[in-house]
Amino acid sequence: MGPWTHRHVLDLAAFSLEDYATVLELAQRFRVMPVAGARKLPALQGRLMTSLFFEPSTRTRSSFELAAKRLSADVQNFAPSSSSLSKGESLLDTARTYVAMGADLLVVRHRCAGVPQSLAEQLDQAGERVAVLNAGDGLHSHPSQGLLDLFTLARHFAPEAPSPEALRGKRIVIVGDILHSRVARSNLWALTACGARVVLCGPPTLLPEAFAVFVAAPPPGQVLDPVPERGRVELVRSLEEALPGADAVMTLRLQQERMHQHLLTGLESYHARYGLSHQRLELCGRPVPVLHPGPVNRGVEMTGELLDDQTVSLVEEQVRNGIPVRMALLYLLAGVTAA
Ligand code: ASP
Numbered sequence: 425m426g427p428w429t430h431r432h433v434l435d436l437a438a439f440s441l442e443d444y445a446t447v448l449e450l451a452q453r454f455r456v457m458p459v460a461g462a463r464k465l466p467a468l469q470g471r472l473m474t475s476l477f478f479e480p481s482t483r484t485r486s487s488f489e490l491a492a493k494r495l496s497a498d499v500q501n502f503a504p505s506s507s508s509l510s511k512g513e514s515l516l517d518t519a520r521t522y523v524a525m526g527a528d529l530l531v532v533r534h535r536c537a538g539v540p541q542s543l544a545e546q547l548d549q550a551g552e553r554v555a556v557l558n559a560g561d562g563l564h565s566h567p568s569q570g571l572l573d574l575f576t577l578a579r580h581f582a583p584e585a586p587s588p589e590a591l592r593g594k595r596i597v598i599v600g601d602i603l604h605s606r607v608a609r610s611n612l613w614a615l616t617a618c619g620a621r622v623v624l625c626g627p628p629t630l631l632p633e634a635f636a637v638f639v640a641a642p643p644p645g646q647v648l649d650p651v652p653e654r655g656r657v658e659l660v661r662s663l664e665e666a667l668p669g670a671d672a673v674m675t676l677r678l679q680q681e682r683m684h685q686h687l688l689t690g691l692e693s694y695h696a697r698y699g700l701s702h703q704r705l706e707l708c709g710r711p712v713p714v715l716h717p718g719p720v721n722r723g724v725e726m727t728g729e730l731l732d733d734q735t736v737s738l739v740e741e742q743v744r745n746g747i748p749v750r751m752a753l754l755y756l757l758a759g760v761t762a763a
Contacts, residue, residue, distance in 0.1 A: 425445070425446045425449055425450065426442035426443070426445065426446050428443070428446060428756045428759065428760065429760075430443070430756075430757070430760065431544075431548070431555060431757070431760050431761070432540075432541075432544040432555055432556040432557070432558075432757070433555075433556075433557050433558060433567050433568070433753055433757065434540055434541045434544060434556065434558045434565065434567070435541070435558065435564070435565040435567060435610075435613075435643070436565070436567045436570050436571070436610050436613035436614050436617075437565075437613050437643030437644065437646070438643065438646065438650060439613065439614070439617065439650065439651075440617075440650040440651060441588055441617055441618070441651055443650075444571075444574065444588045444614065444617060444618060445587055445588055446752075446756070447571055447575075447749065447752050447753065447756070448574070448575055448578055448586050448587055448588065449587070450748075450751075450752035450755065450756070451571075451575050451586075451745070451748040451749045451751070451752040452575075452579075452585075452586055452748070453748075454494075454747075454748035454751045454752060455575075455579075455745065455748040463494060464493070464494055464495070464496050465494065465495055465496065466495075466496050467495045467496065467755055467758070468492065468495035468496055468497035468754065468755070468758050469496040469497070470498075471497045471498070471528045471529065471758050472497065472498045472499075472500060472525075472526045472527050472528050472529070473488070473489075473492040473497050473498070473499050473500070473527070473528070473529040473530075473531060473754065474499075474500045474501075474502060474522045474525075474527040474529070474530050474531070475488060475489065475499070475500070475501045475502060475531045475559075476502045476518070476519065476522070476530060476531065476532045476533070477501075477502070477504070477531075477532075477533045477559065478504050478515075478532075478533060478534045478535065478539075479533050479534060479535045479560065481533055481559070481560070482718075482719065483718055483743055483746060484533065484559050484560060484566075484568065484569070484746070485501075485531075485533075485559070487568075487743070487746040487747055487750055488531045488557075488559065488568075488750050488754075489501070490747050491746075491747050491748075491750035491751040491753075491754055492529075492750075492754055494747065494751055495751055495754060495755060495758075497528075497529070497754065497758075500522065500525070500527070502518070502522065515534075515539065515543065516543060516546050516547075519532075519543055519547065520547070520550070520552070523547065523552050523554050527554055528553075528554060528555065528758060528761055529554070529555050529557065529754060529757060529758065529761075530543070530547075530554055530555070530556050530557070531557045531559045532556055532557065532558060532559060532561075533558075533559040533560045533561070534560075534561050534562070535561075535562055536561065536562050537561050537562035537563055537564035537565075538561060538562075538564065539561050539562075540556050540557075540558035540559075540561050541556075541558070541561075543556055544556035553761050554761065555757035555758070555760065555761050557753060557754075557757065560606055561606065562606065563603075563604055563605070563606055563609070563682065564606055564609065565606050565609060565610050566606040566607050566609075566610050566717075567610055568746070568749060568750055568753060569606075569607050569610060569717050569746075570607065570610025570611050570613065570614045571610075571614065571749050571753070572742060572745045572746045572749040572750075573607070573610075573611055573614070573674065573715060573717070573742065574588075574591070574611075574614045574615065574618065575745050575748075575749050576715065576738055576741055576742050576745045577590070577591060577594075577596070577615075577672055577713075577715070578590040578591060578618075579741075579745070580672065580713055580738065581594065581671075588617070588618035588619070589618075590618075591615060591618035591619060591620040591655075592618065592619035592620070592655075593619060593620070593621065593655075594620045594621065594671040594672065595620075595621050595623060595669050595670050595671050596615055596620045596621070596622050596623070596670070596671060596672050596673075596674065597622075597623045597624075597625060597666045597667060597670045597672070597673045597674070598611060598612075598622060598623070598624050598625070598673075598674045598675075598676065599624075599625040599626060599663065599666065599673065599674070599675050599676070599698055599700070600625075600626055600630065600675050600676035600677070600678065600698060600725055601626065601630045601676050601677065601678045601679050602624055602626050602630060602631045602635055602676065603626075603629075603630045603631060603632060604630070604679035604682040604683065605676045605677075605679065607676060607717045608624075608676055609638070611674065612635075612638055612639055612657065613639060613643075615655065616639045616651075616654035616655040616656075616657060617651040617654060617655075618655070619653075619654075619655045620655045621655050621656050621657075621658070622655060622656070622657045622658070623657075623658050623659075623660060623666050623670070624636075624657065624658070624659050624660070625659075625660050625661070625662070625663060625665075625666040625698070626661075626698065627661065627687075627688075627694075627697070627698070628661070629687040629688070630678075630687060630688075631659060631661075633659065635657070635659060636657055636658070636659050637657075638657065639654050639657060640657075662697070663697070663698060663700075663704060663707065664707060667704070667705070667707035667708045668707055668708065668709055669708070669709065670708045670712050671712060672712055672713050672714075672715065673700065673705070673708070673712055673713075673714050673715070674714070674715040674716065675698075675700050675714065675715070675716050675725045675726055676716070676717065676725065677716070677717070677718075677719060677720065677721060677725060678691075678694065678721060678724060678725065691721075691724050694724065695723060695724050695725075698725075699723075699724060699725060699726060699727065700714060700725065700726040700727070700730055701726070701727045701729070701730055702727070702729065702730055702733070702736070705730075705736070711735075711736070712736075713736060713737070713738045714726065714730060714736055714737050714738065714739075715738050715739065715742060716731070716737075716739050716742075717742065718739060718742070718743070720739065
């Protein structure tokens with residue numbers, strides 16, 4: 425495993441190939457750890473993880489919580505509606521209150537892009553030794569989801585030794601509401617870093633042309649890309665063009681809460697053009713797995729039959745893999761903050 429240098433995990437744009445390899449290797453160790461008997465490792469005993477979720481979450485929050493508990497950390501949850509935020513307390517002051525109570529790891533979700541980063545910067549400036557993990561900020565980034573998707577794909581292609589290498593040259597199709605998806609953005613950084621060929625598919629309103637060059641320039645705020653050579657990104661408008669030759673297909677939720685204009689003519693016509701079904705997947709020319717970060721709109725992004733078909737759908741596997749991947753992140757960051 426390479427040396428780990430990140431104090432916070434805010435955006436996968438900052439990850440090198442060695443960083444991905446480290447997370448996957450550690451996640452695999454946690455994933456195959458025997459679950460019978462001692463389900464807990466003592467690694468984070470005496471450390472405190474605090475979740476600050478300003479946006480709803482089912483999977484991410486519970487998965488971080490379980491990951492922390494499996495490493496024997498203490499866990500604290502912040503509920504915005506019953507907090508002093510409603511009395512006008514600033515977000516930074518709220519965070520500092522939890523740091524004063526001993527938080528070592530802050531897991532932050534917010535509907536505005538950049539909030540976890542700015543919290544991390546302000547806490548660093550204040551000399552606090554706390555690590556910030558971005559659990560989803562607006563449209564910007566969802567690093568732990570990108571990593572668990574990568575881990576799920578790497579385990580699919582190389583079950584015994586999932587590594588970035590397992591993705592090299594694979595054709596991964598991402599279909600749907602790319603514009604509003606922080607998951608798609610994180611996946612773009614992760615998959616291209618590992619040398620996958622990413623095919624983005626969606627209507628122009630949900631997939632602007634600019635995504636073709638999303639990973640072409642150095643990541644925002646960085647002079648150099650930490651990954652010297654990335655896999656190609658291609659944009660196509662129809663599944664008929666996207667699916668032939670695919671090695672895996674990921675579909676994304678239509679993020680209607682983030683759509684401020686009418687970007688679709690209707691859910692039925694969307695499903696007719698971009699919805700996945702067993703029949704449609706035949707276009708791939710061979711059996712391929714399907715991923716979705718959840719929550720799924722059954723019958724919109726994919727049929728219920730496809731979602732429930734465990735021989736094709738990796739959706740539950742993604743949920744299972746979220747725990748060891750988040751254990752890996754907590755473990756690595758706790759190591760840095762302890763140093
Ligand atoms: N759960 C993921 C997220 O928080 C995907 C979604 O909500 O559609 O971004």
